[in-house]
Amino acid sequence: MLISELANEAGTTVRALRYYEQQGLLHPRRAPNGYREYDEKTVGQVGNIRLLLSLGLTARDVRAFLPCLDQDIADELICPASARVIARRLTDVEEKIAALDVVRKRLTEVLAQAGG
Template sequence: MRIGELADRAGTTTRTLRYYEQLGLLPARRAGNGYRAYDEEDLRLLRQIRTLQDFGFGLEETRPFVECLQAGHPEGDSCPASLEVYRRKLAELDECITRLQDVRAQVAGQFDRAVRARDGLAAEPSGQAPHCELANERAKE
């Protein structure tokens, strides 16, 4: 198949395919007429790359998976190098999740303090609730 058909079937652009060729992720084969020639295996490589990118992997992180497929393995993640990329990505994701949980806890703490202060439940150092004119006006109604 030619580059346009491959791009359509893979849901990408010809420009992207040329870029992948430059990076060595997609083989650059030429037919007798000089046009780029691709097959179903190339489509499989592209699908692997796209799936990993959808998961947040960078292009260089997809290389071991592509190389694994090109070596004839049935799946791109059946090689040790691919498994190592998975390990690194999982560690990265775990670190992000931990940071997000910390931020969430801080925001939840700020929210709780703000609600308590608004409702007059938080004591000032003097032992008195914070003064809010708007709250006092509503209490009179």
């Protein structure tokens, strides 16, 4: 299938698919005329990529999932190649939450002192 057909079937845009390819997440074949050609399994791969990105992972993070993108990972996100990436991203999120908690406490204190 061509890139526009894949975008339609996967519920995304041609621009997003080109970005995924640029980031090394998709590897289409090229027809003699230079058109990108995808097979049916790519629809599932794109769905998995979109799911992982929606969880806050970066395209770089998603590369660790390449060995398992052919599987349906919606129910089971962890594959051996991905556990470390998820753990690292979780640590990052927890650190950001802790930093925001400090800011919230400071703002609350300032507001209380101002009589608000």
